[in-house]
Amino acid sequence: MTPEEFRHYGHEVVDWIADYWANLEALPVSPDLRPGEIAARLPERAPETGEDFAAVLADLDRVITPGLTHWQHPAFFGYFPANTSGPSVLGDLVSAGMGVQGMLWSTSPAATEVETVVLDWLADLLDLPARFHSTGTGGGVIQDSASSAALVATLAALHRVSGGAWRRSGVRERYTVYTSTQAHSSIEKAARLAGIGDENVRLVEVDQDFAMRPDALRAALDADRVSGATPALVVATIGTTSTTAIDPLPAIGKICQEYGVWLHVDAAYAGAAAVCPELRWSHAGVEYADSYCFDPHKWLLTGFDCDAFWLADRAELVQTLTVLPEFLRNAATESGEVIDYRDWQVPLGRRFRALKLWFVLRWYGAEGLRAHIRRCVATAQRFAEWVRADERFEVVAPHPFSLVxxxxxxxxxxxxxxxxxxxATGRAFLTHTKVDGRYVLRLAVGAPSTEERHAAATWKLIQATVDTE
Incomplete structure (x- = not known):
């Protein structure tokens, strides 16, 4: 494809995306398909010769779009939001076109330095502790997801508690990890991958609001110490997956300091709320954290994948993960004056993910991001009022953010x-969870195009569905 062909078809692709967004509301939110139907519309083998690009675009409409659940649809209320936006898509397009590898500062200095600065900007917007800034001992990095952030935090915690011994001889001691019964499954997966094992993950009891009980955490730590285990990591959550519960960080943080245990804070969904000063109460105690993450790709108008991960002491993570073969040696790295983000993650290679976040922050500004969060929260609170007004229904958990x-x-x-x-109607999409053993419906507001009228229409659909059963 020549630059001129790319220019021509690129315009057509951008037009297609713009039309897709413009017409989303008219589409069913989720498809009515049986397994294999989409695959059956595809040829059995790849084409022997290249096809006309017009045929590829036509199949977006014929094959792809009918098989999608439309996560940007204004009536998509399932899971947590997976925002994208025009600036994010354009930033990703530029990044893809550049095709640079940002694994080392020397392989693309702009990819590293823009990421460092943008993560500092974001820390300011969330009012995170100063020690998370790159100007001190800490700093931020973009991971692909909060799951990867949990893994690298687990590895760093192991490195610290073992004095680096785990790197030389593997996980031979019995180390333990603590999180609440409501925490994300990625914590258990990280323990598996780190060699700690499922049997050494402690799921700590929660209170009536589904938040971790500090007294139960302390009891679990004491029991493991008595049994000869070494506590390595506590993961507290701001905005749990099922109900957006908020663990009491001030009390948990003090316990972690007392016991010398790494504290990682997972705010994957709800961290975005901290751009609004009136919602920062949810982050009280984050100053105790050794690491913290949230996903701009969930609720901050930045397309997947983009997890913002900060550490109070970046040297601990670098010591944990660095491996320097001869072919990566270079003068900049040897000088000690640069950040090489390959040492902050599990993979070696990394693409220029910071570019889309940079585009988003510059286009919307703090005011635009706050407006988006506030609109979503207000819509969710209104929905909760409608539910409470119908005596057939009940709200089963606190709803401080945009999930009911x-x-x-x-x-x-x-x-x-x-x-x-x-x-099944295709007019809305919700998901479920279990709360206190009961089947519960979840309505999560977050799509960029969602307005209160879409939530109102979904509530009327729910009521009408109950009336007809």
Whole structure:
């Protein structure tokens, strides 16, 4: 493809995306398909000769779009949001076109230095502790997801607690990890990958608001110490996946300091809320954290993948992960004056993910990002009011952000049936969880195009579905 051909077809692709966004509301949120239907529309073998690009674009409409769940649809209320936006897409396009490798400062200085500065900007916007800034001992880096952030935090915690011995001889001691019963499954997966094992992950009991109980954490730490285990890591959550519960960081942080245990804070979804000063109460105690992460790709208008991960002491992570073969040696690295982000992650290679975040921050500014968060929170609070006004339903958990957990009063069966029926209409998409053993519906507001009218229409659909059953 010549530059001129790229220019021509690139315009057509941008037009296609713009039309897709413009017409999203008219599409069913999720497809009505059986497994294998999309694959059946594709040839059995790759083409022997190149095809006309117009045929590729035509198949976006014929094959791809009918097989999508439309995460940017204004009535997509499932899981957590997976925002993207025009600036983010354009930033990704430029990054893809450059095709640079940012594994070392020397392989593309701009890729490293823009990322460092943008993560400092973002730390300022969230009012994170000064020790997370690159101007001190800490700093930020973009991981692909909060799951990868959990893994590297686990490895760094192991490195610290073992005095680096784990790098030389593997995980021979019995180390333990602590998180709440409501925490994300990535914590358990990280323990597996780090060699700690499932059996050494302690799921700490929660209170009536589904937040970790500090007294239960202390008891678990004491029990493991008595048994000969070495506590390595505590993971606290700001905005758990099921209900957006907020663990009490001030109390947890003090315990971690007392026991000498690494504290990682997972704010994958709810961290974005801290751009709004009135929501920063949720981050009280984050100054105790050794590491912290949140996903701009969830609720901050930046396309997947983009997890912002900060450390209070970057040297600990570099010591944990660095491996320097001869072919990567260079004068800049040897000088000690640069950051090489390959030492901050599991893979060697890394693309220029900071570019899309840079585009987003510059286009929207702090005011635009706050407006987006506030609109989503206000819409969710309004939805919760409608649920409470209908005596057939109940709200089952606090809803400080833009997720509402609710259910029909009574047994699980009608709730399961209700969710299937609503999603089958294609007019909205919700998900479920289990809270206190009960089947619960989740409505998460976050798509960039969602307005209160979309939540209102979904609530009327839910009520009408109940009325007809």
């Amino acid at each position: 957990c609710f259910r029909l009063r009574g047994s699980d069966g009608p709730n399961e049936k209700l969710l299937r029926a609503v999603n």
